[in-house]
Amino acid sequence: MKKKFLIGICTLALMLGFTACGNDKQEDIGGYSISSFEEKLKGTVNDIESMDGTMVDYYISQAKEMKNATWTEFFENVKECLPLKGKFKKFYDNDYTIGGINIGKFNIGGTKAFSVEKSGKTVTASIVADYSKRDLKVTYVFNINDMEQPTAINVEPVYSLGETMSKAGLNTVMGIAIVFCMLVVMSGVIKLFEIIPALEKRSKAKKELKEKEDVVATPVAATVSNPTDDLQLVAVIAAAIAASTGASTDSFVVRSIKKR
Numbered sequence: 001m002k003k004k005f006l007i008g009i010c011t012l013a014l015m016l017g018f019t020a021c022g023n024d025k026q027e028d029i030g031g032y033s034i035s036s037f038e039e040k041l042k043g044t045v046n047d048i049e050s051m052d053g054t055m056v057d058y059y060i061s062q063a064k065e066m067k068n069a070t071w072t073e074f075f076e077n078v079k080e081c082l083p084l085k086g087k088f089k090k091f092y093d094n095d096y097t098i099g100g101i102n103i104g105k106f107n108i109g110g111t112k113a114f115s116v117e118k119s120g121k122t123v124t125a126s127i128v129a130d131y132s133k134r135d136l137k138v139t140y141v142f143n144i145n146d147m148e149q150p151t152a153i154n155v156e157p158v159y160s161l162g163e164t165m166s167k168a169g170l171n172t173v174m175g176i177a178i179v180f181c182m183l184v185v186m187s188g189v190i191k192l193f194e195i196i197p198a199l200e201k202r203s204k205a206k207k208e209l210k211e212k213e214d215v216v217a218t219p220v221a222a223t224v225s226n227p228t229d230d231l232q233l234v235a236v237i238a239a240a241i242a243a244s245t246g247a248s249t250d251s252f253v254v255r256s257i258k259k260r
Helices: 002-019 034-049 053-065 069-085 161-217 227-245
Strands: 088-091 101-103 106-108 114-119 122-131 136-143 152-157
Touching: 034 088, 034 114, 034 122, 034 136, 053 069, 069 152
Parallel strands: none
Antiparallel strands: 088 122, 101 106, 114 122, 122 136, 136 152
16 A cells, blocks of 8 residues: 555655756746756656656556546556666756768758747757667657646657668658559459450350251251052042053152152
């Protein structure tokens, strides 16, 4: 119980500590001095140093119970970064740039150690802390109309330009591969629309040809003379001839019958 009570007090102090800012006479951005933002960010880094996995899990559950999306996301980011950062070493000088490529006075792809920027109604303040394994970047985002409560707090590992380019290259290759696969699939579908009608036409032609062959192969019924009928016909004709001529049927022979 005592431990949970202490954790609850720490959580409350942490949350109240985020809203507390120094009130210097020098008001630069959103009614707060640059040094106030710096103190706030450094205080957050120190608070992260006091957390372990168990404490962060507790904070996440508390933030979810409070239905506070900003703090839930913050503590979840902290949980992901805990095994990556190593031990805290120091804060960089505010004008120091981490990583990137220096071209004359310009730095490309680097991350400034400390910055406060205002864009429209959005104020973004960030700081990079030096750790033994991987540096961490803490970023606050405020609405200029409500500087007491941040709209977002991000904690993320800092990657080198080479690592960033490698990830970007890998994402590009994966994207191109996916697009290529989809094009192949679409080409196959389009080709099927051409092949299927041709196959149906070929099948229909084979069927018609087979029907014609069956018709040709069917033998025409030949007229086969019935010998019995022919004999009867011969007897009738012979009797008629004998009657008309008065001759006997034995005196002549009917050799052929031509039907017209």
